[in-house]
Amino acid sequence: MHKYEGLYAELANVDGQGFWFCNLDVQDANKDKKFIISTKLGFSQRYENVIIDDSYDLRIELPYDYPRKLPIVFNVDGKIPNDPNNHNNEKTGLCLATTAEIKERLSQTSGTFIDFVRELIIPFLYAHSYKQQYHKYPWPPREHFGEGILSEYKDFFNLRDLNHARDFMKELHKYKRPIKGHNICMCGSGKKFRDCHQKKYLERLAYYSNREMRLDYCRAMKS
Numbered sequence: 001m002h003k004y005e006g007l008y009a010e011l012a013n014v015d016g017q018g019f020w021f022c023n024l025d026v027q028d029a030n031k032d033k034k035f036i037i038s039t040k041l042g043f044s045q046r047y048e049n050v051i052i053d054d055s056y057d058l059r060i061e062l063p064y065d066y067p068r069k070l071p072i073v074f075n076v077d078g079k080i081p082n083d084p085n086n087h088n089n090e091k092t093g094l095c096l097a098t099t100a101e102i103k104e105r106l107s108q109t110s111g112t113f114i115d116f117v118r119e120l121i122i123p124f125l126y127a128h129s130y131k132q133q134y135h136k137y138p139w140p141p142r143e144h145f146g147e148g149i150l151s152e153y154k155d156f157f158n159l160r161d162l163n164h165a166r167d168f169m170k171e172l173h174k175y176k177r178p179i180k181g182h183n184i185c186m187c188g189s190g191k192k193f194r195d196c197h198q199k200k201y202l203e204r205l206a207y208y209s210n211r212e213m214r215l216d217y218c219r220a221m222k223s
Helices: 007-011 099-107 113-134 145-156 162-173 198-205 210-220
Strands: 019-029 034-047 050-063 072-075
Touching (some): 034 113, 145 210, 162 210
Antiparallel strands (some): 019 034
């Protein structure tokens, strides 16, 4: 397996990005094919004129084959309660976003580990600190579990509601291979796929595989 390269150089060059690593320790867990990064991640970030300065003790498990496989982030100082309302599970880590959302955001960057920190971890921590101070999130949080996946599909494919997203995913799941333009669109419009949702579908396929979409379906149908 090809090991993710450049990690140490990235960690040493984050000046000017509004976050920093303190008490940094990186272990190369070769047996498990991942790096284990322990750190106090500090940040100073602004959103709509609200500046928040805070820090969290984290353990980040970075797979060797990142970004194909995504890091898992654990809060180890107890600042983020272990419950769904805080999008935290002590066994599976922080729910930063759906897998599709994470890969979409990374596709708009160089895809480095520092991009992952900046685009996913820092906004999550900022939102939690904001909630602690103002008793609300700075932006609408994603729903939990399978409903979160359905909600993301609804937003990305411009579907009516969660039920429409569920029906769309069921039809999408029937195709084992990339969908041809002459097929009838899965949204129920009656239009050919090329004249309806093909553009958004191809946009997603640029960073997200058919297999990953099928996994989304399996997870969403459990909700």
